[in-house]
Amino acid sequence: MPANLTPEYFKAEKWFRAAATTEEKILALERMLAVMPKHKGTDHLKADLRRKLSKLKEAPVKKERAKHIDVFHVPRSGAGQIVLLGTPSSGKSSIVAALTNAKVNVADFPFATSAPVPGMVRFEDVQIQLVDMPPITADYLAPGQVGTYRNCDLIAMVIDLSADVQEQLGICLDFLESRNLLIDGETPAVDGQGNILAKRAFCICTKSDIAEPGALGTLKKLCKRRFKFVEISAETGTGLEELPAAFFRLLDIIRIYAKPPGKPADMTEPFTMPAGSTVMDLATAIHRQLAEKLKFARIWGTGVYDGQNAQRNHVLNDKDIIELHFS
Numbered sequence: 001m002p003a004n005l006t007p008e009y010f011k012a013e014k015w016f017r018a019a020a021t022t023e024e025k026i027l028a029l030e031r032m033l034a035v036m037p038k039h040k041g042t043d044h045l046k047a048d049l050r051r052k053l054s055k056l057k058e059a060p061v062k063k064e065r066a067k068h069i070d071v072f073h074v075p076r077s078g079a080g081q082i083v084l085l086g087t088p089s090s091g092k093s094s095i096v097a098a099l100t101n102a103k104v105n106v107a108d109f110p111f112a113t114s115a116p117v118p119g120m121v122r123f124e125d126v127q128i129q130l131v132d133m134p135p136i137t138a139d140y141l142a143p144g145q146v147g148t149y150r151n152c153d154l155i156a157m158v159i160d161l162s163a164d165v166q167e168q169l170g171i172c173l174d175f176l177e178s179r180n181l182l183i184d185g186e187t188p189a190v191d192g193q194g195n196i197l198a199k200r201a202f203c204i205c206t207k208s209d210i211a212e213p214g215a216l217g218t219l220k221k222l223c224k225r226r227f228k229f230v231e232i233s234a235e236t237g238t239g240l241e242e243l244p245a246a247f248f249r250l251l252d253i254i255r256i257y258a259k260p261p262g263k264p265a266d267m268t269e270p271f272t273m274p275a276g277s278t279v280m281d282l283a284t285a286i287h288r289q290l291a292e293k294l295k296f297a298r299i300w301g302t303g304v305y306d307g308q309n310a311q312r313n314h315v316l317n318d319k320d321i322i323e324l325h326f327s
């Protein structure tokens with residue numbers, strides 16, 4: 001082992017060893033190469049890692065997928081997928097139990113959850129998917145667990161206010177940062193296929209009913225990143241009612257109601273789209289081929305007068321009603 005390998009390198013190596021999929025192994029190897037100190041002593045190791053990397057990149061991915069079912073792959077459902085992250089007994093399953101009908105295992109002993117369990121949370125007229133997860137510790141991570149976070153829309157760190165908040169925050173951030181899972185600044189990291197690797201995150205601070213005095217303040221002070229913090233107690237229910245609205249806001253999505261020309265709008269099932277979507281994005285979401293034939297749209301909603309004509313690049317707002325006209 002060459003001298004002068006940094007903690008960053010060992011973190012990436014640990015990630016590589018725990019990686020359950022080829023994609024994740026490739027990302028970890030790329031990270032190992034990127035953070036490796038550049039000097040003569042690391043030449044052999046570098047060549048070795050490059051060989052491993054090109055072997056993995058050439059490996060047929062489909063065969064591997066067919067061999068086993070990945071329990072950490074949680075198919076998306078609803079308007080967005082939020083995945084919980086936290087240390088043992090921090091209260092993750094209790095949140096999913098309180099907000100959804102999913103059958104989760106709440107227990108007074110650690111490691112009670114061993115695989116992801118999705119449930120659906122309703123916010124007004126949209127359904128949001130909330131996924132319970134096994135815990136992580138400074139040295140434990142279920143193989144394949146990273147994959148669930150890699151595929152979600154938003155990560156919710158669950159921090160127990162009655163325990164050591166500094167330790168919990170450290171473990172969560174270490175996990176996220178060492179795997180490039182956290183959006184940092186304006187340009188998120190992307191993989192070779194252009195998939196966005198980094199996610200937005202926020203913090204659910206739980207067990208407020210038995211919190212250490214000043215724990216939330218300490219946590220906010222410790223955390224250099226500008227996360228949103230929502231304080232709750234799954235035991236008393238305090239703050240729980242705020243969570244669905246917070247999920248919706250943090251997912252950064254909008255609801256659009258489609259209106260067939262000459263008929264009332266369908267107000268029961270909105271389309272949900274990323275904030276900033278345009279009339280053309282909506283047309284494409286409804287029907288990719290038809291979208292090219294879009295002539296114009298009429299809008300009822302925010303910042304327009306009722307039935308106003310809108311161009312393809314008009315940016316939509318939450319709860320807009322749109323009538324699309326095709327040629």
Ligand SMILES: Nc1nc2c(ncn2[C@@H]2O[C@H](COP(=O)(O)OP(=O)(O)OP(=O)(O)O)[C@@H](O)[C@H]2O)c(=O)[nH]1
Nearest residue numbers: 089090091092093094107111112113135207234235
């Ligand atoms: N007083 C209090 N206890 C809570 C609260 N939330 C959870 N608990 C208790 O904390 C313990 C652990 O809760 P879980 O929800 O199972 O924790 P977890 O994060 O899913 O644990 P793992 O699956 O092991 O990672 C249980 O005994 C819960 O009843 C809370 O808000 N207040």
Ligand SMILES: [Mg+2]
Nearest residue numbers: 092093112113
């Ligand atoms: Mg659990």
